[in-house]
Amino acid sequence: MQKRSSLLQASIFFAFLALAFSFNSFQAVAQDSTQTGFKPGGKIWGYAFGDYAYKLHADKELRGNIQYSGLAQDYNSFNFRRIYLGYDYQFTPHISSQFLLAHESSAEGNPNNPDVLSNGNRGVYIKAMNLRFKNVIPRATIVVGQQSTPTFATLADGIWGYRSIEKTIADMRGISSSTDLGIGVFGRIGKNENLGYELMVGNNNGAKLENNNFKKLYTSLYVYLFHKKVVVQGNYETAKTALSPVPKNSSTFRLFAAYKTPATTVGVEAFTQVRSNNNSFLRGVADTAFTDAQASGISFFVTQQLVKEKLRAFARLDAFTPDQQYKADRNYLGGYNTNNELFATIGLDYMPHNNIHIMPNIWLDQFQNKAPGATGALKKDYDFVGRITLYFLFNR
Numbered sequence: 001m002q003k004r005s006s007l008l009q010a011s012i013f014f015a016f017l018a019l020a021f022s023f024n025s026f027q028a029v030a031q032d033s034t035q036t037g038f039k040p041g042g043k044i045w046g047y048a049f050g051d052y053a054y055k056l057h058a059d060k061e062l063r064g065n066i067q068y069s070g071l072a073q074d075y076n077s078f079n080f081r082r083i084y085l086g087y088d089y090q091f092t093p094h095i096s097s098q099f100l101l102a103h104e105s106s107a108e109g110n111p112n113n114p115d116v117l118s119n120g121n122r123g124v125y126i127k128a129m130n131l132r133f134k135n136v137i138p139r140a141t142i143v144v145g146q147q148s149t150p151t152f153a154t155l156a157d158g159i160w161g162y163r164s165i166e167k168t169i170a171d172m173r174g175i176s177s178s179t180d181l182g183i184g185v186f187g188r189i190g191k192n193e194n195l196g197y198e199l200m201v202g203n204n205n206g207a208k209l210e211n212n213n214f215k216k217l218y219t220s221l222y223v224y225l226f227h228k229k230v231v232v233q234g235n236y237e238t239a240k241t242a243l244s245p246v247p248k249n250s251s252t253f254r255l256f257a258a259y260k261t262p263a264t265t266v267g268v269e270a271f272t273q274v275r276s277n278n279n280s281f282l283r284g285v286a287d288t289a290f291t292d293a294q295a296s297g298i299s300f301f302v303t304q305q306l307v308k309e310k311l312r313a314f315a316r317l318d319a320f321t322p323d324q325q326y327k328a329d330r331n332y333l334g335g336y337n338t339n340n341e342l343f344a345t346i347g348l349d350y351m352p353h354n355n356i357h358i359m360p361n362i363w364l365d366q367f368q369n370k371a372p373g374a375t376g377a378l379k380k381d382y383d384f385v386g387r388i389t390l391y392f393l394f395n396r
Helices: 002-036 156-160
Strands: 041-057 076-092 095-104 125-134 140-148 179-189 195-202 216-225 230-242 248-260 264-283 287-307 311-321 339-353 356-369 380-394
Antiparallel strands (some): 095 125, 216 230, 264 287, 356 380
């Protein structure tokens, strides 16, 4: 209870401090814009990606909860997995806003997909709506509202560069959300700005409405090395998630590192997340006990230019464990997941125009069941999908 109170108090203090800095500087920044002859204005931008996908092999147990999980063999479709329509507006040289509408196909072929309306049409939601104040804190931006979180959306997504193919591993496995409603500070340190930090307090409910009193603290520290060809980032996040029937907390540690040049990118991302009292099991005949869950994952990726501005190749391999604290002698309750997963993708990126990408690729997710007695397809099976992905942008 004391930990929850301390986090809430820190969140409130941080929010009021950042707001005070922002609004106290508004008048001074506005005066600066009139002196420089700045004219307010904005722009509409957007992008979309989707595929023709064919499921060449299906896991016989229909396991998993990612893009093509639970679909039968020979399933095929044309589908948009993401559509973005944004508007950025600049009030002054230092004050701007961001608005973003999104449709995202979170799980294909799922009738309960939250991104599909009751009549079967694609749903749209507000992914970003915020005000941004630059240089209130030197070399930093204060962001108030619905915004990208520091976990992977502000750095790793751009370096991986193929969100159009698949989410980064922390996003893909539901470790954190790419967006949250709250207040954040994103800044750089030093003359060359080689050291950066990100600090945010949010609802921990993604783009959904808040439904409890809990808040989440996001932190990130990163450094650029070797003339900014190498970046290393560390994240720590913590949140209270429930009070009953037992208190539950979530703590996440994440490490990301990459080497990037115009021709080649190599990267690795790893995380571990402890969710206290997340799992329950029967101890004896009727006694229910609670235990922590510790999810972990590691991802390796590489992209390589083959023909300048025309053709690139990409490949990625992930390993994911839903709970490192699994014990085979426990009688777990509530649909406990005993499957480790190995994900892989490889493909080509052909660019007939710098804002148009045509990408033949394959998508593989393999299941390895840890439960004693598992044999055959229950022990090991996989989903395998062939795709042609189209990704295009405008005014971006």
